[in-house]
Amino acid sequence: MSKNGRGKLLNLIRNEYRDAVDQRNLLIIPTVEIFRKSGSHTLVIENVPEMENTLIPDPSVQWEFISIIDYIKKTIGLSFSSP
Structure with a gap:
């Protein structure tokens, strides 16, 4: 979710050297x-x-x-709060 290297990452995705979905971001699913x-x-x-x-x-x-x-709000429900 880092903004560092975003341009390079987008170029890799556009040139099909990298998947558009970063697998590291999917770690939230088993965590929840x-x-x-x-x-x-x-x-x-x-x-x-950048989570939003x-x-x-x-x-x-x-x-x-x-x-x-x-996703967190939908899965956990109304008890989710953000500062």
């Missing part, structure tokens, strides 16, 4: 699932500004994308 199954009441994740702009494939809707923040 583990949290939900654990029965815990608090999940602390660093809220970096980073899209991941929505696991519940094939061929649709969702921002990481919206």
